[in-house]
Structures are given as C-alpha cells and as structure tokens.
Amino acid sequence: MRAGKWYVALLMLAFWLSGNVCMARETMTEAASALEIPDYLELSDLEEELHGMTEFSDLSFSDLVLELLQGKLPSGISGLWEEVQRLLFSYVSGQKRLAVQILLIALFSAVCTNFIRVFENSQIADISFYMMYLLIGTLLIGAFAEMQTLTGNTLRNLFRFITLLLPAYVVTIVFSAGSISALGFYELTLLAVHILQLLFIKMVLPLIQLYVVFLFFNQLTQEDLFSQAAEFLKTVLEWILKTTTAILVGLQAIQCLVAPAVDTLKNSTAHRIVKALPGVGGLMDSAAETIAGSALVIKNAVGVAGGIAVLLICLLPLLKLGLSVLLFRLLCALLQPISEKRMVDCIGSFSDGVMLLMKTMLASLAVFLVSLAMITASVRGG
DSSP states (O other): OHHHHHHHHHHHHHHHHHHHHHHHHHHHHHHHHHTOOOGGGOOHHHHHHHHHHSSOTTOOHHHHHHHHHTTOOOHHHHHHHHHHHHHHHHHHHHHHHHHHHHHHHHHHHHHHHHHHHHTTOHHHHHHHHHHHHHHHHHHHHHHHHHHHHHHHHHHHHHHHHHHHHHHHHHHHHHHHTOHHHHHHHHHHHHHHHHHHIIIIIIIIHHHHHHHHHHHHHHHHSSSOOSHHHHHHHHHHHHHHHHHHHHHHHHHHHHHHHHHHHHHHHHHHHHHHHHHTSTTTHHHHHHHHHHHHHHHHHHHHHHHHHHHHHHHHHHHHHHHHHHHHHHHHHHHHHHHTTTSOHHHHHHHHHHHHHHHHHHHHHHHHHHHHHHHHHHHHHHOOOO
C-alpha cells in the first residue's frame, strides 16, 4: 500500500511537471516565432558601449543578433563598406600631407648635402644632415605616437567589449549546454583579458616605443651602436606575442574539448531519467530538447554577432596601421636612390615599429576571435 501511494504521488508530480514544461515549451515556441531577443541577455549596456568603441555610427549589436536569429546575413555590414572608405580616405589625406613633407625635406637635405660636399666642407654638410634628420624624426615621432595611442585605445575597447559580452554569452551557454562549459569559458576569457592588459598594454607597447627610439638614435650616428639592442627587443616582443597567443588559444582549445563533453554526459543522463518517467517521459524529453535547441540558436547568434563586433572594433585601426606601413615603405623606396642611407633607414625603422603595433593588435584579435569561434562550434547542447 505504501508503495502504491508513492507511485500515485510520483505520477501526480510528473503530470504537474509536464504541465509546466508544456507551458515553457509554448513560451519558447512563441519567442522563436516572434524572433525576439530574450530579455535575460540584457544587451542595452553592451549596445551603448559599442557605439563609442567604433567609428561606425549605424552599428547595432541587437540588430546583428536579431538578423542572425532570423537566418539572415547582417544587412548593415554591406553598408559599412562605404563608411570605411570614407574614413580611410580622410585618414589617407592626412597621411599624404605627412609623406609630402618628409619627401620634400629629404630631397632638400640630399641636394644641400651633395652641394656642400662639392666644396669639401664636410662639417657643414654633416650639420645640415643632422638638422634635416632631426626634423624628419620629429615628424615621424609625432605620427608614431598617434599610432601607438590608436593601438592602445583599440586594445582597451576590445578588452572592454569582451568583458561586457561575457555575462550575456555565458547565460546562453548555460541554457544550451551546461554550467561547466559556461564557467570554463568565463574564467579563461577573463584570464585572457587580464593577461593581455598586463602584457600588451603595459609592457609590449612601451617596449615597441623603446625599440623605435633605439633605431632612431642608431641611424643618427655613423657608427652602429644600438642595432643589436633593437634586434634583441624585437626578438623579445615577437616571442611575447607568439607565446601569449599560443598559450591562451591552447588553453581555450583544451577547455572546449573537455567541458562540453562533461556537460553532454550530464544532460544525457538527466534526459534518460526524465524519459524513463511513465506516461509523460517522452513529452518532457521532447520539450527539453526544444528548449535546448532554441537556447543553442540564441547562443550561436550571440557568438557570431560578438565575433563580427570584435572584427569591426579592430578593422579601421588595422587598416590605418597597414596604410601607414605601406606609406613608410613607399617613402623608403622613393628616397633610397637619392637620399642618404641613414635617412632611409630612419624611415624604415618607424615602419618596423608600426608593423609591431599591427602584430600586437592582430594577436589580441586572434585570441578572442578564435576563442569565440571555438566555443560557438564546440558547444552543441546536450
């Protein structure tokens, strides 16, 4: 008799649970049909911050997520190309003026130096060279300082965006896969943000500046005094960038291999227990699969939208740095036949410094972009 009472109570509990699950299933179905972003994601703060992180005024993170939920390609991305062209054209116009100034100064220096040396007055020729060299160096140092500031601000915006994206994205991982995957991704991503802030902003950027200063003073004198120190700094910087990127991406890859498998095992066990309930087990299991599938679609949409936003945050700064490198290389090619080797090497050293800034930004972008891609692809629900 006691066993019969327990069986009746268990059946009543199962019917009550099945009613609640059916209501939840109807709610998720309605939400999916309405194609609305769930309120628990709380994307308002992320939306406001994203507008200040990029120069794209029409960029909306909520619209990106909504269009991806509908299975569409983001329509606003195609319209951004015109804005990219406009912003780059204004940037190239400013850099073109700098290039013309450097070119004219270098040409004037070459003419004056060769003319003075005709009269065998090397001291005056050296003084005129140093004056022109310092003048070009002043222009290049100002341009490099702007590019270093641009790189630092972009890295801070990138780290800030990832920190704001984490709560919403982790919630979707909890609903679609489980707490272990969500906790592992949250902890490793926060660790990556802190490590990159410590290494890249506080250590790598000042070392790049020191590297450029060494090369600048090395070309100022006819003797080779600081080339080995500059080469040592460049080797250290490249090792830091490559090692940090490999370690952080490797840790995220290990987490994506282990944690989702554990969550899948837990979820499959829970599904089997629920499915074993007499009468309502199949209904409850199908409702749970529907809810998990909807949560998985939302997670993938938020992950892809986050990857697109990360790319857009770094897109214009990377293009600006790349154009600056090409401009400095073009100046070196134009000045090499007519100007002194030290003048050409000076411009080339600033090009190398900008290239290191570009590599720093690319390393940070790769860490978060690969992490988002791996967690989006590996977490497939239970």
